[in-house]
Amino acid sequence: MPAMGGLSLYLIQRLIVLLLCLVQRLNPSLAYSLKNCSISYSNDTLADVVLHCSERKLVTVPDDIPRDASVVYLWYNQLEQINRDDFRDLSKLRILWLDTNQIAHVDNGSFIHLVALTRLHMAFNKLTDLTGNLFQGLSNLTMLDLSSNNIQSIHTSAFQSLSRLETVILDSNNLQQVVAIQPILQLPLIQKLSIRDNQFPSFQTKDLLLNAPSSLKVLDVSDNDKFDKFSITTEIFPHLEMIDLSRCGHVAGWKWDIPDKTLLRNITQLYFSYPLIAFEEIRKVLQSLDSLMHLRLNYMEKWINKGLLATVCKIPTLKKLDLHWSKVPNISVKLVTCSQLSELDLSSTSMTELSKGSIRLMKQLRFLTLETNLLTKVPDDIRTLSSLEILNIGDNIISELSCEDFTNTTRLRELDLHTNHIAKLDRCVFQSLNDLKVLDMSNNLLWTLGGVFKIGLKKLEFLDLSNNILLILEKGDFQSLGSLKHLDVVWKHKAFDGSSNLGNLTVPFPFEFENKFTYLQQLENLTIYFISDSFKGHQPNYYKDFFHLKSMKVLTVICEGYHTCFPFDIPSEMLQAMKHLEDFTAENFYISAPDVDTFQYNRQLKSLTIRQTDLSDLDPGLFQPMPHLQVLDFSESKIKSLDFLFQADLSALRCLKLSDNEITVINEMVFQFLPALTYLDLKNNPFTCDCSNAGFIQWVKNNNQTQVVNAYEYTCSFPRAEQGHKLLDFDIQFCWMDVSFFCFISSTCLVVLTLLASFIYHFLRWQLAYAYHLFRAFLYDSRRRKAGAQHRYDAFISYNVHDEAWVYQEMLPALEGEQGWRLCLHHRDFQPASVCSTNRRMCWSCCFWRRSRPTSCLLTTA
Incomplete structure (x- = not known):
């Protein structure tokens, strides 16, 4: 376990990383464990970086999205708003999914840094207004989906910067007037506009004031149940090719107002469903379109029974007719005159037979769908369709x-x-x-x-x-x-x-x-599904037939059942001829780890998957013949340790999946033997949250090469006090202190302190006592001086009892009589139960000194 040196090294490493981050934000594609997302693994190192952050209960956009991410999925979260800096560094992002959140507000300019974005999905949110600068910077956007919000207004300049936008989807919003879509129709490259399920009372081009004709080709206004009129009276859609009017109108129907047929001269596709338009009106529609090629009539039984198909079959340009879900008895009889069709869809019409002669005249028919009906035999008319290229009669009762x-x-x-x-x-x-x-x-x-x-x-x-x-x-x-x-x-x-x-x-x-x-x-690709416990009588040399599979690249064996397919096995001889084998998968197949020589002939193996098997006795020698192995998946295999990787030569390994195993402790040193590892999946393992995993936790947080997928979701299983806590939340700081070294320092200090105290007590205790009292006297005198108190004595005379006569006869007359000093004498001024006047503490100190020194002492004070 690392000692104090390890802690110092750790702190130095963290400091270096911090300094680098200040210079340039480190954010490689597979460089670290993300807190809220995971990056899809790809064998192709040049593939797009696809980030999955869906269904994570996120309330804000993650701040650790890699800078080179190309696709980001953030759907099914709880985002309430998009802030201006949420996507600041994602200049390579091409596709962004924000569907199914709670987004009600987007800061102006929030997408300004997404210069490469081509598709933006924001369906199923709570947006109400599209402001002027909302999409600023999205100059390369080609597709925008804002369906299922609550959008009520669109600023006139909201789409001004979207010069390459081709498709806009505004389904299921709350737009009230058709004029709201005018900024979209002015886009120079707009091709498709879907505004179904809004609150338009009508669609009339006279309400649209465009500077130039629109380039729109596809218009979907379906599911607008308030429609009372569809009117094109101005030449603003010269390129329009398809109109979807399915489920438009109300009980009273709606009116088709196209006075000049040339206004829709390019219409080739028209969709209707449910008879929400009067019979005469729909006939009027069909008669006004001279270029119609594809017509869809779903759930139109009412008008078909009234003879609508007679009108339909008179459209000379019609090539494709879709009548699925129109359940009309003997519907095929009504198509006898539609000889011009090349595609016909009669699926889900509940037909029991295709009436004889009903499609015999369709000599140009190339595509016929009769799927999901009640046909009991192949219709006789099909025998006459020599031009037929695609025929679907699936899901019947033939x-x-x-x-x-x-x-x-x-x-x-x-x-x-x-x-x-x-x-x-x-x-x-x-x-x-x-x-x-x-x-x-x-x-x-x-x-x-x-x-x-x-x-x-x-x-x-x-x-x-x-x-x-x-x-x-x-x-x-x-x-x-x-x-x-x-x-x-x-x-x-x-x-x-x-x-x-x-x-x-x-x-x-x-x-x-x-x-x-x-x-x-x-x-090249063989998949074998076995049923367990069904090989008791297999022949000893069953594998010899595999000698012919010399081009095999992908071999998958899957055992279906509750038990493995024992005693069936895959010996090395079975794979001997597969010199080009690159991918081997075995699920629920082995009863124990495969023999060490199983893959000795497969040196081109790049991906090895063995799942739902007991690999606790795995021999690391199994990997010896695999110098190019890049993907290893041992999920659900009862692996308890990664020690087998120490002995395996897996220098080319890039992806390691060990989910749903029994790993509790990981020695981080093992990853030094996997220099190319970029993707590691260890979810659903019973990790121990103590210092035994401190090195692994530190490696997960700080390594700059390997993405540990969903590492921040790994939970603790041991000890009991940590159960349910997150593995990466475990505090590893105290783990870097060496307990034995700490105990050594503490005991040494205690011993030295004890020896020093004993020495001082034996040899210097009186000196320390004197110094203590002297210090107290000094403090007392200092306080007295600051208070301005006067001294009662000028000096204290300390003397030996043998010098007492000299002090009284010689010293006192000279100092008190001649000099005028006031002296403090022990025998004269220290009376029993008395004090030493105002300088008592000094007197006590001097008296103590006198008892400890057999010499005279003269102390003077200021």
């Missing part, structure tokens, strides 16, 4: 597929059949889909593939067969999938013959390994 379902959809690139009741597949189902790249058949009831992937599908890259109950697979079941890059499937046997380009594979159940990976030599 039980089987026939060979005719996709006969003519030869251009199909994406097919989604997830969450149906498909139990089996015929060999010919997909044989015509030569351009298919994505196929999702997850969450079905498949128990066999029927050889469907033995032919065709030469270009398939993504296949998801997860959450099925595949029981029967044959050799070469995937042999035709030569372009496959990602596969999520339950499998066994020689199913992957021919899938040589597969790059990502997920296997979510126990299987036999023999000859599984023979044809997967390009596989």
